[in-house]
Amino acid sequence: MKLITAIVRPEKLDSIREGLEAYGVQGLTVSAASGYGRQRGYTEVYRGAEYSVDLVPKVRIEVLATDDQTDDILDVLITTSNTGRAGDGKVWTVDVHEAIRVRTGERGAAAI
Amino acid sequence: MKLITAIVRPEKLDSIREGLEAYGVQGLTVSAASGYGRQRGYTEVYRGAEYSVDLVPKVRIEVLATDDQTDDILDVLITTSNTGRAGDGKVWTVDVHEAIRVRTGERGAAAI
């Protein structure tokens, strides 16, 4: 199992979610973040204006996925979050040792 | 060492913390998140009312733990966060390569 984390433009959240749902992702976690990449924020545009500070608002999207699904979900994330402009985001994956669905106690692939 | 992450109901934070402290957990990190699982939020209840949008508020609890403690801490998390209703949460673990206590520079199990 993998935890897929994407740090992306807030305004892309809805289209990313639509893409993930169309693929069949059944759950995800969203939280607020900010950051910068190689342009250090200075040349990134947010809500139509150039952003004058260097921590640009982003959203973090996290998806627990089976190893089998991971490549497809990465493709969906990259496609739906890409604008071609600086600041589109980073996506990374880490191995998950165990996952549990609290209500049922199910573990592993059955938990997600 | 493991990083245990739990995405749970905000109203369960206090009882989860009490359970973890009773077990002997000495530190944890809390942050705000939102998300949805298999019901996509529509049928989840938050603060007594059905939640009308599909990103339901949750809290993220993170606990660094030794491998030895991890199963017990998972049991505490599952027991204290369970209501039996949809939306109780997800818990997962990942392997930690290194952990450091900043003030002392201690590493490994001594760091947590």
Add this chain to the structure above:
Amino acid sequence: MKLITAIVRPEKLDSIREGLEAYGVQGLTVSAASGYGRQRGYTEVYRGAEYSVDLVPKVRIEVLATDDQTDDILDVLITTSNTGRAGDGKVWTVDVHEAIRVRTGERGAAAI
């Protein structure tokens, strides 16, 4: 590749960032968190006053780094976030399976 996570004092964010930039880190992600360590918050000081509740505000800093850079970046983080007082923070690393720069599709070390 590693994901380095640091939970540190909010007032140290600027000096930590300066240290990381001086070392050559080209990107990072920041988010809000709170928590407690072995003092359970009671004896920690935030903005000059003793903090009366036990979830003390912290910031989370995340840096994706190559395995080669990781030890140096840990040194920078520890040096720049240390005050010698309780509550300085925790830093940990996890292995990253894959990392992607969304705009270009680059993967691995080229992605960060």
